[in-house]
Amino acid sequence: MSAADMSSDDDEDVEAAERRMKREMAEMSKKDPDFHKYLQENEGNLLQYGEGEGGGDSGDDGEDANMDAADDDDEAAAAPGKKSRGRDDDDDDEPRDNRPILGVSLLRAMERSAFRGHSAKGLKKVVSAYRSACHLSEEASGDDAGATRAGYRIDDSAVFDRLMLVALRGCHVEFRRHLLGEETKKGGKGDKDDDADVTAPEIDENKPVNPKLLQRSGKWDELRTYLQLFLRSSLHLLSEAKEPALLSFVLKSLSPYVPLLTPFPKLAKSFLQTLSKLWSAPLDTSEEYQVVRLRSFLRVRQLAVTQPFPFVEDCLKSSYLCYARRAKFGTAASVHSALPTLTFMGNCVVELYSLDYASSYRHAFVYIRQLALHLRTALQRRTPESLRVVYCWQYVHCLRLWAAVLSAACASATRGGDGGGGGDEAKLMKSLVYPLTEVILGTARLVPTARHLPLRLHCVRMLQQLASSSESFIPAASLLLEALDLREFRTRPKKVRAGKSDAAGTALRLPVVLKLPRDTALRTSEQVDACLAEMFVLLNREADLYRYSPAFPELSVRIVQRLRHFSKEVQGGKDGG
Template sequence: MAKQTKRTKKFVKNNLDRTLKTRREGAKKKAVIERSKQAKAHKAKSGAAGRQSGADAALAGSAGEDESDAESDAAGPMGVDEFLGGGFEAGMGGDEDDESGDEDDESEGDDLEDMEELSGDEDEELDPEAHAAQLKALAAKDPEFFKYLQENDENLLAFGGASDDESDESEEEEMAATATKAKGKAKARDDVMDEDEDSGPQLVTLKMLAGWQRSILQHHSLRAFRRLLLAFRAAAHMGSENYGGEASSYVVNDAQVFNKLIVTTLKYVPVVLAHHIPYKETNSRYKLPTNSPKFTALQRPIQSYYSNLHRLLRTLPEPSLVYVVVSESAKMVPWLLHSRKLAREHVKLLLDQWATAEDRVRIAAFLSIRKIAAASDETMMDLCLKGAYQSFVRSTKLTTVHTLPSINLMKNSASELYGLDLRASYQHAFGFIRQLAIHLRTALKAKTQESFKSVLNWQFVHCVDFWCLVLGTTCDQSRAAKDSEMQPLIYPLVQVATGVIKLIPTSRYFPMRLHVIRSLLRLIQKTGVYVPLTAPLLEVFDAPEFQRKPKGSTLAPLNLETTLRAPQAYVRTRVYADVIAEDSTHLLLEYLSTQARSIAFPELVVPLRTQLRRTLKASTSPKLSTSLKAILDKIAQNSAWIEKRRATVEFAPNDRRAVAAFLRTEKAEAPLESACRLARKVLAQKRALLEQAAQEVRG
């Protein structure tokens, strides 16, 4: 016998026992895997009922402690960690961020099948006191879900509250059932495979759902969780004969059961995941226990949940159920973000709901998008910002009385999304405003009908208004946001807007001009930036509609909110002149109110007062003359108000800080501010009356 080397002696002393133990454990695991493969091959050869994406009929037909005992006998005494080390972890597909590594849906059923091994002794009865303690903890941790249980599942909350007589009777029944079960346990082990092979798809009932709910509440059962997901998949594919070429393990053929199953899945899945793979929230970011074996094991079930959820979002016709799906799925965001592919698909579907669904579904979808954007990295934030803007632009192509409220809703909500991360928002805003500038430059150079159409449309106008809203929100002077990262974008946006105003000066495009001026006014009011708007408004007053005798017409008043270019029939008519006079004078009053506290206001309005007096002399519109006289009167009052207060100042005009702070703390309203507030109130009342009359006509 050869002499042992020093390396061999060292190995025998330090590593031999551990190596032998590892090999024995590997052999045990390999044997378990082989037995599992043989069992599956036997099922395939014997013509068992169709599986649901790998979850065969043996899983759908098995129940209770008999199944648990049979599985434990097959798996041996291995614990959870040993089982996961025996190939289950590799079967889960690892990190799902890699799009090319996603497996087919056929492996999904096998993952849901193997997940049952993690459940442990879930069929044991829970002590009523422990159940009450769990419910108390649930009420403290998730009051919204506990309230849902109170309203919809009182029998689950009342578990363990029976009288003494009922308790004695139940104990006797349990003893008898235990004795019967003990006698038939051996036979059950032998016949369980045959029973599974003969069983077909199970019909989901309310009683079955209640049992799964109880198991999830009492034990956070992964077995009940798996069955719930299988039934959820059957509901999502209801109406199709098979799923992925395989028959389903469950069948849903009742509308009440369908609705209950959908709501139960949406409510209870976050409860199970929060128990087995809890997350920690820090500054709207979520951290998951990625090193936990259960985290890896539950990735495929989560993928199954979302694939079926996305199918529901595409196919559900009932808005109320769509609202439930969208709002409840927001609770799954902490586990969604781990898979980038699922997160992207989910965001796209939410954006589609945000752009096309009814108002409350839109709001729920936006809240979910905002939650995802706030909790994700730069890539997902870019996807949310870009997707929101593109969905908004597509929705603004047609602007009518019916679509305008939804467009405004999208505009306001998307602007809030752009306020989450100013650095990322700046990059997108810069690119999109630059696109608007390129369209405008092309139109100014080419001067063709096609180039003008690329600017003179509702999409362009709504985009200008949207970016004015975004910059006004992110650079709001009331928030001391002078150093906002979005501040440099104000100047190019104003240049684009003023270029659109001057593009076609004809009176037919006055509605478009007034829309753009209104957008710039919003920007001025929020940021305090000075933009000279008197010139484009004075050009309106010099139009032929106000300088020549109007044509007679019996046309109805034109709704400027949904009008971009006036029809040819309205040109030079009294009806059109009155509508333009009312809107333009109101915008002039709004603009003057933004400068009403300026220390230079008396000098600022000198050329304006001169031009307004000339307009009054040549005007043929009584409505315009009346409005301009009232504005001239308020301008004179405001000038006197400013002169009275600046007579006592002690700083020079070169003290910019003191000039900017002039009348900033003044609580009294300036005359123009008071007049503007009253005009807004009158305009709101007029619009309310018009809407009421329109509703009566429709009714």
């Protein structure tokens, strides 16, 4: 049987079911006029069964509507008006859900119509059912609007799972077919087995779709509302869903739909806000949610690549602000929870800022300048509040992030501009290395005390990272040599009791420490040994960075002389290691 004959038979079945339903409604108006009047006043959409679902179906009666009629159970469920009125008067005020129930057979009919018969009317019905599935949380919470919304009622979890699967995997194929004229590349199994998953065509999901191509389509006026409805329903589902497995599946399935957001810039911004919240969510640090975090970032990156300029700047701004807010929780107390997540988010921001260096330069300039203004305020006022703004984990994490961003840009400029808009734009980002270096040096020297020695070591690591990537000389060794002048290194350490060993820093981990305890800063042998060992490692790395430089003899001589003098000061290195 040809596809045209199949579509014609299905149209006749659907029209017969609609005519039968209208006859039943007419008979009910004669047998029970009171209830019919109630429906006209409160549930008028039920008396218009089959006359356009979700708005816009009336114009599809002449098109191919490859949808088989549902079985007797689904037809009975689709006729809520036939239920008896044997209720108490107290129940008349309660809202009733009179939408048709979506059963297995009706869902299969929708699948055949939309994905095998390529019917626009069938696609609209699938989108309408998908919208109902995305708003199930409102119905469960007793929302009256959710009960009276046009669409379907879904009572079976298996139907819900099947609907989400076929809608998310197949609707983008039909939207592209109807609006862009792209043919579907299906396997043989998908043409023979009704229960087989819809196979999507191989498309470049990172390729932008020109909105003018969509708007010039002959079916744009007809399907525009349904495409927007599908995207809004998906956005609502992402906002309301709590299960990591469901969020992960939806985020992965939305990949082919992101290029279709180009005609809806406001909706794209709403997607960016929701995806950024999922990406930076601070509440859930479980392993399952890390998959959600990763796929949220992949969709944000896809938005930055596919949406028209200047949407990429919105992505850059949103990602950095989310990282800065999340950086408040990246402390030593959360080393096993927040710090791994923050490291992952930092790598994501570096990836985003490597997409378009022209846009990244403008944002990096503004945010590095903002850090410099905070530092200038601390230098001028010297108040506890102004110093606390600089000497905190959030400020240090932001400095570390920009060091990583500029290091990636310098590496790209060295390679000749792989990605990011070209080598010239990467060199433009490289010009920000100098102001960032000045900010880091100022931060390290802001309060040169023994208590803040770990922060100075953090700054030295950042400077060495910038020096290595930019292939320029940055005097980080001076910060380490200046630290050797602290008088705490030349005094005898205190003996710590066994009960206070933990508080005194027996297991001191400098990479996750910002400052030492106020009363015992560099006063225990454990702290002194840990700090000196880290300083010698950084000095060794400093010498390794410039070992091929013509100025290496002058640099190394200064370091060797200072270390010899320090060794004599601490009695031949006995106490200082």
